[in-house]
Amino acid sequence: MVSDHGRCDGQTGRLIRRSTTVEASSLGAAICAAIGAGLHGSAADAAERMCDPALRDTHPHPENRERYSQLLDVYRDLYPSLRNIFSRLAGHRR
Numbered sequence: 001m002v003s004d005h006g007r008c009d010g011q012t013g014r015l016i017r018r019s020t021t022v023e024a025s026s027l028g029a030a031i032c033a034a035i036g037a038g039l040h041g042s043a044a045d046a047a048e049r050m051c052d053p054a055l056r057d058t059h060p061h062p063e064n065r066e067r068y069s070q071l072l073d074v075y076r077d078l079y080p081s082l083r084n085i086f087s088r089l090a091g092h093r094r
Contacts (some may be wrong), residue, residue, distance in 0.1 A: 013065055016058040019051075027051065 021027055031046045040046035 013062070015058050015060065016060075018056050020056050021052060034078040 027050065031040075032044060032049055034040050034046050034050065035043060040049065
């Protein structure tokens with residue numbers, strides 16, 4: 001899994017903004033239920049009233065972009081040869 005910094009610095013070069021809501025899928029279900037129950041007239045209204053506006057921003061570091069690009073090239077070369085080995089290892093689970 002690529003970290004937010006890896007994604008921000010190496011893949012996109014752009015700001016990544018994520019919600020601080022830990023149980024976002026549960027919140028989405030609650031929003032849908034609130035709309036269905038008639039407590040809110042729209043998804044936008046329910047989200048505005050039910051969601052925490054706090055966001056976690058990850059800012060790009062342009063000086064890291066070249067390094068991540070080089071590491072991604074290594075990964076792309078390495079992964080196809082390891083895919084079969086990972087599959088074989090998975091067969092040895094208990």
